[in-house]
Amino acid sequence: MEEVDNILRIFRETREAIHDQDSLRIKKLSDQTVHTATIYQDPDNIIVAVLVYSISKIIEREQYRQMGGWPEFYEVLQKNIDQAISNLEKQDVEAFRLNLGKIRNAVNKISGNLRIYIQDVFIKSGINKAFKLYEHGISSEKTAELLGVSLWDLASYIGQSEVSEAHLNQTMSSKARIKIAKEIFE
Amino acid sequence: MEKAKKYLIFDAGPLISLTMSGLLPVLEKLKQNFSGEFILTPQVKREVIDKPRTIKKYKLESFMIQNLFDKGILRLSSDFVQNQVLEKETFRILKTLNSSFKAFGKNVELIQTGEASCIAFSQLCKCDSVIVIDERTARLLIEAPENLKEIMEHKLHTKINFDKQNIKPLKDLLFIRSAELIYIAYKKNLIDIKDGKDLLQALLYSLKYKGTAISTEEINEISEIN
Numbered sequence: 001m002e003e004v005d006n007i008l009r010i011f012r013e014t015r016e017a018i019h020d021q022d023s024l025r026i027k028k029l030s031d032q033t034v035h036t037a038t039i040y041q042d043p044d045n046i047i048v049a050v051l052v053y054s055i056s057k058i059i060e061r062e063q064y065r066q067m068g069g070w071p072e073f074y075e076v077l078q079k080n081i082d083q084a085i086s087n088l089e090k091q092d093v094e095a096f097r098l099n100l101g102k103i104r105n106a107v108n109k110i111s112g113n114l115r116i117y118i119q120d121v122f123i124k125s126g127i128n129k130a131f132k133l134y135e136h137g138i139s140s141e142k143t144a145e146l147l148g149v150s151l152w153d154l155a156s157y158i159g160q161s162e163v164s165e166a167h168l169n170q171t172m173s174s175k176a177r178i179k180i181a182k183e184i185f186e
Numbered sequence: 187m188e189k190a191k192k193y194l195i196f197d198a199g200p201l202i203s204l205t206m207s208g209l210l211p212v213l214e215k216l217k218q219n220f221s222g223e224f225i226l227t228p229q230v231k232r233e234v235i236d237k238p239r240t241i242k243k244y245k246l247e248s249f250m251i252q253n254l255f256d257k258g259i260l261r262l263s264s265d266f267v268q269n270q271v272l273e274k275e276t277f278r279i280l281k282t283l284n285s286s287f288k289a290f291g292k293n294v295e296l297i298q299t300g301e302a303s304c305i306a307f308s309q310l311c312k313c314d315s316v317i318v319i320d321e322r323t324a325r326l327l328i329e330a331p332e333n334l335k336e337i338m339e340h341k342l343h344t345k346i347n348f349d350k351q352n353i354k355p356l357k358d359l360l361f362i363r364s365a366e367l368i369y370i371a372y373k374k375n376l377i378d379i380k381d382g383k384d385l386l387q388a389l390l391y392s393l394k395y396k397g398t399a400i401s402t403e404e405i406n407e408i409s410e411i412n
Contacts, residue, residue, distance in 0.1 A: 035342050039289045137287075137338040139323035140397070141198060141233065141298040151233050152244045155202045155397030158321070164399045168337055169322045171329035174407035181366035184192060184316045185220060 001044040001093050003036050008088040014052055015081050023060035030056055034129065038136040041146055044093070046129070047100055050147070054125040058118060069110035073118070076106035123149075131157050188265055192222035192314035195304045196260070198233035199320030200364035201226075203396040205247045209368060209389070210254070215376040216367060217259045222314070226255075227263045227272060227303035263303075267310045275306035279356075283327060286352040287335070289344055296334075297324050308359055316360045318367060322399035325361050328353060364393050365400045369408055384409070 001007070010029050017025040030053035037045040055077070064070055084099035107118050130147040131154065134140050140158060144151040158164075204210050217224055226234070234251050238244035254260045263272055280302040284295040301324040308315045319325055326334040331353050338346045371377055372386045379385060390405045 035344075038342060039292060039294055041295055134321075134323070136341040137294075137296065137323060137334055139297045139301055140321040141300045142295065142323075145298050150237070150241055150244065151198055152202055152206070152238060152241075152247070155199060155320075156206070156395075158399075159203075159395040159397045164322070164394065165401045165403075166337070167401075168330075168333040169326065169399055170401065170404060171326060171333060174404050175411060177362055177366055178369055178408065178411050180316060180360050181362045181370050184194065184222075184314065184360075184362075185216075185370050 001042060001096075003040070003045070004088060004091065004093070006036060007033075007045070007048055008085065010048065010052060011081060011085050011088065014055060015078075015085065018055065018059060018078065018081070021059055023056045026052060026056035026059060030129075031132070034132045034136065037129070037146075038133055038138060041138075044097065046146055049129045049132075050122070050125045051100060051103065053129060054118075054122050057121045057125060061117075064114060064117065067114040067117075068112045069114045073106055073110050073114070077103055080106075127153050127157050130154050131161065131163075134158060135161075135163055187267070192220075193225050193266075193307070193311055193316075194220065194222065195225045195227070195263075195307050195315055195317045196230060197304050197317065197319040197321070197324070198230050198300050199397055200318045200367070201230075201234045201251055202247075203320055203364050203393045203398045204367075205250055206396040207389070207392040209364075209392070210250055211378075212368065212371045212376055213254060214257065214259050216371055216374075219370075219374055219376070223261050223266070224259060225263050225266070225307060226260050227276075227300070227307055228269060229276065229299045229303040231262065233300050263307050267307060271310060272303060272306055275310055276303040279306050279309070282352050283356075286327070286331070286349050287338065288347045288349075289338070289342060294338070294346070296327060305356065305359060309356075316362055318364065319361055320363050320365075320393075320398040325399075328356050328359050329361065363400060364398050365390050365404075365408065368393060369411070 010033060013029055014026055030049060033045055033049035037049050058064060080099040080103045084096050087095040087099060126147045126149045130143040130149045133143040140154055141151060144154050235248050238248035276299055280299060283297055285293045287294045287296060304317045308317055331348055335346045335348050368389050387405060387409045390408060394400050
């Protein structure tokens with residue numbers, strides 16, 4: 001796993017921010033994982049990026065706390081974040097991965113609507129992080145593959161963003177590219 | 187193996203944006219106006235037919251693209267270049283391009299087999315060909331790697347090194363997007379919508395919102411071109 005110290009710091013700060021119910025801070029922490037995920041593209045960094053972003057969205061939505069299944073989910077979340085930190089401190093990456101898996105599995109065990117909402121948060125967080133990697137220069141197909149998201153979902157997400165407005169994307173004049181199209185159709 | 191006079195090689199993105207914009211039937215009309223073949227590589231076919239076939243949300247879209255195959259509008263690359271040969275060249279391209287950019291001394295893998303297979307087919311077919319690709323990275327990588335370097339350095343806040351020599355042999359590749367295809371269709375009166383004011387602009391915006399890497403400025407420019 002790349003940059004264990006960075007992930008450890010992110011988890012420690014995430015734990016504090018969960019305690020303070022500070023979703024904005026968690027979102028910023030999630031962004032900090034994107035640089036590493038872009039360069040190293042290792043699954044652990046990518047999973048952490050998606051997980052931390054998902055947590056930020058879950059904490060942001062106060063209404064979830066009033067729903068059935070919340071206390072149990074929140075307990076599993078806190079417990080496994082504590083254990084994940086402890087395992088990273090011991091450099092036990094395998095046990096750390098198990099903790100991440102347990103948080104993900106806890107979602108499937110929630111009863112009622114909360115499960116559907118939180119599952120949706122995880123899916124959308126994956127698409128959001130795939131978009132972030134695309135923003136950082138990785139191709140859409142590559143990011144879809146890395147994040148395990150649908151290229152079709154990612155295409156719509158990219159389309160709604162401002163990423164295509166950047167001048168650096170335009171590598172030739174509109175006329176020149178139309179000329180290529182016209183010539184192949186002649 | 188057959189040989190066509192010219193090829194339009196499709197990446198996944200243009201088929202996705204055309205399908206989601208309801209413009210896939212335009213491809214059939216464009217094909218009637220094209221003296222060559224519209225090509226899909228097996229790697230791209232996986233993205234636009236095989237994978238979405240397993241997702242309820244996109245299953246219909248997968249059938250719609252399959253239908254173009256059944257009608258012979260889209261042809262598999264294997265009709266023209268053996269799969270084994272294409273795979274070998276795809277792997278070579280992938281290896282070369284994905285070792286062109288480095289951060290902290292490590293290769294940053296930028297593209298995937300779909301895009302690489304389009305480039306590989308273009309290299310192997312040895313005749314007029316244009317790659318239709320909507321996403322920006324593969325296009326920037328070949329046409330303006332220094333722009334991609336700048337984007338990455340700005341986003342990653344770190345120095346990026348790139349090897350120009352890796353990219354140089356691919357400099358002659360030609361790219362268009364679904365936007366240029368729709369421009370051609372519009373100018374040839376192949377769009378089955380009554381031509382109201384700003385129809386071309388509306389078509390281009392639809393593609394943009396479905397993932398085509400095109401700016402508002404480019405849409406305005408293309409709308410003005412005769």
